[in-house]
Amino acid sequence: MLSFHDWGPSTSSHVPQLFHNSIRILCNANTSEGFKPSKDASFPEIHLRIGEITSLIGGPSPSSRSILAFFAGRIHGHIILLFLEQWKNKDEDVQVYDSLSEGLSYNEMLKKSRYYLCPSGYEVAIPRVVEAIYAECVPVLISDHYVPPFSDILNWKSFSVQIPVTDIANIKRIVMGISQTQYLRIHRRVKQVQKHFVVNGPPKRFDVFHMTLYSIWLKRLNIQVRN
Structure with a gap:
Protein backbone atom coordinates (compact mmCIF):
# COMPACT_ATOMS: atom_id res chain seq x y z
CA MET A 1 0.00 0.00 0.00
CA LEU A 2 1.45 3.35 -1.07
CA SER A 3 0.29 6.63 0.47
CA PHE A 4 1.84 10.05 -0.03
CA HIS A 5 -0.60 11.84 2.27
CA ASP A 6 -1.42 11.77 5.98
CA TRP A 7 -4.63 9.83 5.38
CA GLY A 8 -2.65 6.66 4.70
CA PRO A 9 -1.73 5.69 8.26
CA SER A 10 -5.15 6.52 9.73
CA THR A 11 -7.09 4.82 6.94
CA SER A 12 -5.08 1.61 7.02
CA SER A 13 -5.14 1.41 10.83
CA HIS A 14 -8.94 1.17 10.72
CA VAL A 15 -8.76 -1.87 8.43
CA PRO A 16 -6.94 -4.58 10.42
CA GLN A 17 -6.57 -6.92 7.44
CA LEU A 18 -4.86 -4.16 5.44
CA PHE A 19 -2.80 -2.94 8.40
CA HIS A 20 -1.38 -6.38 9.25
CA ASN A 21 -1.14 -7.93 5.79
CA SER A 22 0.46 -5.16 3.73
CA ILE A 23 3.77 -3.42 3.46
CA ARG A 24 2.73 0.21 3.85
CA ILE A 25 4.90 2.72 1.97
CA LEU A 26 4.28 5.99 3.78
CA CYS A 27 5.62 9.53 3.72
CA ASN A 28 4.18 9.95 7.20
CA ALA A 29 6.46 7.36 8.78
CA ASN A 30 5.52 8.14 12.38
CA THR A 31 6.09 5.35 14.91
CA SER A 32 3.74 7.07 17.39
CA GLU A 33 0.93 6.63 14.84
CA GLY A 34 1.49 2.95 14.11
CA PHE A 35 4.32 2.97 11.57
CA LYS A 36 6.15 -0.35 11.91
CA PRO A 37 9.79 -0.04 10.78
CA SER A 38 10.10 -3.83 10.63
CA LYS A 39 7.46 -4.18 7.88
CA ASP A 40 6.59 -0.67 6.62
CA ALA A 41 8.72 1.46 4.30
CA SER A 42 9.36 5.18 4.67
CA PHE A 43 9.02 7.18 1.45
CA PRO A 44 10.57 10.64 0.88
CA GLU A 45 8.24 13.59 0.49
CA ILE A 46 9.34 15.37 -2.68
CA HIS A 47 7.95 18.70 -3.86
CA LEU A 48 9.01 19.49 -7.42
CA ARG A 49 8.35 23.17 -8.05
CA ILE A 50 9.44 22.89 -11.67
CA GLY A 51 9.27 20.08 -14.20
CA GLU A 52 12.99 19.80 -14.89
CA ILE A 53 14.74 18.27 -11.90
CA THR A 54 18.34 18.66 -13.09
CA SER A 55 18.31 22.41 -12.38
CA LEU A 56 17.53 21.68 -8.71
CA VAL A 198 15.94 11.79 -7.64
CA VAL A 199 12.71 11.20 -9.55
CA ASN A 200 13.31 10.03 -13.11
CA GLY A 201 10.91 9.20 -15.91
CA PRO A 202 11.54 6.48 -16.86
CA PRO A 203 13.28 5.33 -13.65
CA LYS A 204 17.06 4.95 -13.56
CA ARG A 205 19.28 2.70 -11.47
CA PHE A 206 19.57 3.68 -7.79
CA ASP A 207 16.92 6.44 -8.01
CA VAL A 208 13.94 6.90 -5.71
CA PHE A 209 11.84 4.33 -7.61
CA HIS A 210 14.44 1.59 -7.33
CA MET A 211 15.24 2.47 -3.71
CA THR A 212 11.56 2.03 -2.89
CA LEU A 213 11.45 -1.36 -4.60
CA TYR A 214 14.59 -2.44 -2.76
CA SER A 215 13.10 -1.36 0.56
CA ILE A 216 9.94 -3.38 -0.20
CA TRP A 217 12.10 -6.37 -1.12
CA LEU A 218 13.82 -6.18 2.27
CA LYS A 219 10.56 -5.78 4.19
CA ARG A 220 9.03 -8.87 2.59
CA LEU A 221 11.14 -10.98 4.96
CA ASN A 222 9.31 -9.53 7.98
CA ILE A 223 5.70 -9.90 6.91
CA GLN A 224 3.48 -12.96 7.08
CA VAL A 225 0.08 -12.67 5.46
CA ARG A 226 -2.67 -13.86 7.79
CA ASN A 227 -6.25 -14.70 6.91
Missing part, protein backbone atom coordinates in the same frame (compact mmCIF):
# COMPACT_ATOMS: atom_id res chain seq x y z
CA ILE A 57 20.53 19.40 -8.20
CA GLY A 58 23.87 20.76 -7.02
CA GLY A 59 25.25 23.66 -5.07
CA PRO A 60 28.40 25.68 -4.35
CA SER A 61 31.37 24.31 -2.48
CA PRO A 62 31.33 24.31 1.34
CA SER A 63 33.93 27.09 1.48
CA SER A 64 31.59 29.52 -0.30
CA ARG A 65 28.58 28.91 1.96
CA SER A 66 28.29 31.95 4.19
CA ILE A 67 25.24 30.99 6.28
CA LEU A 68 25.61 28.50 9.12
CA ALA A 69 21.96 27.34 9.25
CA PHE A 70 18.80 28.38 7.45
CA PHE A 71 15.04 27.81 7.57
CA ALA A 72 12.08 29.37 5.78
CA GLY A 73 8.51 28.21 6.19
CA ARG A 74 5.16 29.14 7.64
CA ILE A 75 3.79 27.86 10.94
CA HIS A 76 2.69 24.30 10.25
CA GLY A 77 2.32 22.40 13.49
CA HIS A 78 3.47 22.87 17.08
CA ILE A 79 7.11 21.89 16.45
CA ILE A 80 7.61 24.65 13.89
CA LEU A 81 5.81 27.07 16.23
CA LEU A 82 8.26 26.22 19.04
CA PHE A 83 11.12 26.46 16.57
CA LEU A 84 10.13 29.92 15.30
CA GLU A 85 9.57 31.23 18.81
CA GLN A 86 13.08 30.12 19.73
CA TRP A 87 15.03 31.23 16.67
CA LYS A 88 13.19 33.74 14.48
CA ASN A 89 15.20 37.02 14.38
CA LYS A 90 17.34 35.81 17.28
CA ASP A 91 20.72 34.94 15.72
CA GLU A 92 22.61 36.05 12.60
CA ASP A 93 24.17 32.61 12.21
CA VAL A 94 20.85 30.78 12.43
CA GLN A 95 18.66 32.57 9.87
CA VAL A 96 15.03 31.61 10.42
CA TYR A 97 12.08 33.09 8.51
CA ASP A 98 8.34 32.49 8.52
CA SER A 99 8.31 34.35 5.19
CA LEU A 100 11.16 35.59 3.03
CA SER A 101 11.50 39.29 2.38
CA GLU A 102 11.19 40.61 -1.16
CA GLY A 103 14.47 40.15 -2.96
CA LEU A 104 15.47 37.01 -1.08
CA SER A 105 15.43 33.78 -3.06
CA TYR A 106 14.62 30.56 -1.23
CA ASN A 107 16.84 28.45 -3.49
CA GLU A 108 19.72 30.92 -3.30
CA MET A 109 19.51 31.07 0.49
CA LEU A 110 19.49 27.30 0.62
CA LYS A 111 22.57 27.03 -1.56
CA LYS A 112 24.40 29.57 0.63
CA SER A 113 23.77 27.54 3.79
CA ARG A 114 25.87 24.82 5.35
CA TYR A 115 22.92 23.30 7.22
CA TYR A 116 19.21 23.38 6.46
CA LEU A 117 16.91 23.10 9.47
CA CYS A 118 14.03 20.67 8.89
CA PRO A 119 11.52 20.72 11.77
CA SER A 120 8.52 18.43 11.35
CA GLY A 121 5.16 20.05 10.59
CA TYR A 122 1.69 18.67 11.26
CA GLU A 123 3.12 15.37 10.01
CA VAL A 124 6.65 14.11 10.55
CA ALA A 125 7.67 14.11 6.87
CA ILE A 126 8.48 17.37 5.11
CA PRO A 127 9.83 18.10 1.60
CA ARG A 128 12.61 20.30 3.03
CA VAL A 129 14.75 17.24 3.72
CA VAL A 130 15.00 16.31 0.03
CA GLU A 131 15.33 19.97 -0.97
CA ALA A 132 18.39 20.18 1.28
CA ILE A 133 19.91 17.05 -0.25
CA TYR A 134 19.33 18.40 -3.77
CA ALA A 135 21.09 21.67 -2.83
CA GLU A 136 23.98 19.79 -1.17
CA CYS A 137 23.04 21.38 2.15
CA VAL A 138 23.28 19.12 5.21
CA PRO A 139 19.73 18.43 6.46
CA VAL A 140 19.08 18.84 10.18
CA LEU A 141 16.08 16.68 11.08
CA ILE A 142 14.19 18.11 14.07
CA SER A 143 11.48 15.63 15.01
CA ASP A 144 10.38 12.82 17.27
CA HIS A 145 9.13 9.38 16.15
CA TYR A 146 10.19 9.93 12.49
CA VAL A 147 11.72 7.09 10.50
CA PRO A 148 13.64 8.76 7.63
CA PRO A 149 13.22 7.43 4.07
CA PHE A 150 15.17 4.28 3.16
CA SER A 151 16.65 4.09 6.66
CA ASP A 152 16.75 0.32 6.26
CA ILE A 153 19.27 0.90 3.45
CA LEU A 154 20.96 4.25 4.14
CA ASN A 155 22.82 5.34 7.26
CA TRP A 156 21.22 8.73 7.88
CA LYS A 157 23.66 9.59 10.65
CA SER A 158 26.40 9.72 8.03
CA PHE A 159 24.80 12.47 5.91
CA SER A 160 22.45 14.37 8.24
CA VAL A 161 22.12 15.73 11.75
CA GLN A 162 19.22 14.48 13.86
CA ILE A 163 17.97 16.57 16.79
CA PRO A 164 15.07 15.73 19.13
CA VAL A 165 12.41 18.38 19.67
CA THR A 166 13.58 18.88 23.26
CA ASP A 167 16.92 20.18 21.91
CA ILE A 168 15.50 22.97 19.71
CA ALA A 169 17.15 25.57 21.94
CA ASN A 170 20.53 23.85 21.46
CA ILE A 171 20.55 23.77 17.65
CA LYS A 172 23.39 26.25 17.22
CA ARG A 173 25.53 24.61 19.90
CA ILE A 174 25.02 21.20 18.26
CA VAL A 175 25.93 22.25 14.71
CA MET A 176 28.80 24.44 15.93
CA GLY A 177 30.11 21.38 17.73
CA ILE A 178 30.60 19.61 14.40
CA SER A 179 34.20 20.08 13.31
CA GLN A 180 35.13 21.28 9.84
CA THR A 181 36.50 17.83 9.04
CA GLN A 182 33.25 16.17 10.14
CA TYR A 183 31.17 18.68 8.20
CA LEU A 184 33.13 18.10 4.99
CA ARG A 185 32.69 14.35 5.42
CA ILE A 186 28.93 14.74 5.93
CA HIS A 187 28.67 17.15 3.00
CA ARG A 188 30.47 14.69 0.73
CA ARG A 189 28.02 11.95 1.72
CA VAL A 190 25.04 14.24 1.01
CA LYS A 191 26.32 14.46 -2.57
CA GLN A 192 26.75 10.69 -2.69
CA VAL A 193 23.13 9.96 -1.68
CA GLN A 194 21.53 12.56 -3.99
CA LYS A 195 20.90 9.98 -6.70
CA HIS A 196 18.71 7.93 -4.33
CA PHE A 197 16.20 10.80 -3.98
